[in-house]
Amino acid sequence: MKLIYSTASPYARKARVAAIECGANAGLELEAILPWEDPAGFRDVNPVGKVPALVRDDGPPLYQSNIICEYLDAQGKIRIYPDPGPARWTALRQVAAADGIIDASVAERMEGMFHDDNAASKIFIDRQEHSVHMSLDQLESEASGLDGPVTIGQVAVSCALAYRDFRFADIDWRTARPALAAWFATFAQRPSMIETAPQA
Ligand SMILES: N[C@@H](CCC(=O)N[C@@H](CS)C(=O)NCC(=O)O)C(=O)O
Structure with missing residues (x-):
């Protein structure tokens, strides 16, 4: 494989x-x-x-x-997709928010990279940032749902937050979202996250 x-x-x-x-x-x-x-x-x-x-x-x-x-x-040996029930829908809702952050962030970056004349649309970029920040706010308000055994929701959220740090380090997402920031500080120390640290 x-x-x-x-x-x-x-x-x-x-x-x-x-x-x-x-x-x-x-x-x-x-x-x-x-x-x-x-x-x-x-x-x-x-x-x-x-x-x-x-x-x-x-x-x-x-x-x-x-x-x-x-x-x-x-x-695998350890299930990270919970069986159908509340834990699964929580995890998949977290995946949806995380994917929304990643999709908007990648689209924003592409908008900045793929115009021959540097004519990136401010309206488009602002809309992507709005989606990112609304999704981060949702994750902050539901941060207690990120506790517990590792799920695909936690994996997706940590990759989304790490991508913001990697490509948008100048935009502070932590100050207004202390619970999410505290959760991520711990999850980011997992060997799986350290081993997969992004390289430009
Ligand atoms: N929805 C896809 C998105 C994958 C994606 O957009 N990957 C990017 C890298 S971050 C890519 O390969 N882009 C190349 C392209 O768009 O041609 C997924 O979840 O796998």
Whole structure:
């Protein structure tokens, strides 16, 4: 089984952290690529051309981070997707907020990078920041739900917060969100987070 990732991708980091947390990382090969360079053959693995992608031993490749995380959970020794019930919906709601933060942050960064004439739209960027900050506020108000055994919700939230620190370090999210900041300070020390620290 091989996980194709990029060192800076928060989506791929979710899969890498999930693999470690659920114990599906033993024997998991890792291949770092730069998806924007469209490496030869990668679109045969993921026609959409994005990381992460997972080459399986028991079927065709999987792509899209949440699907890969769920597959890894099924392969692992420790379940990080709770069974259907309140704990599962809490975790998946956390994933939705975290993905919202990542989607908006990545879109904002792309907006700044892919205009030939540097004409990034302020309206678009402001809208992404608004989504990020509203989602962070929701996570702050529900921070007690992040306590307890590791779930995919915690994995996704920690990758989203770490991506903000990585790419948007000049925008303070902590001061107004002390409970979320305290939770993240502890989760960020987990070996799974340290081992997957992003590289530009
Ligand atoms: N919804 C996808 C998003 C993956 C994604 O956008 N990955 C970025 C890296 S952060 C990528 O590979 N971008 C290359 C491209 O858009 O062509 C997921 O959750 O896996």
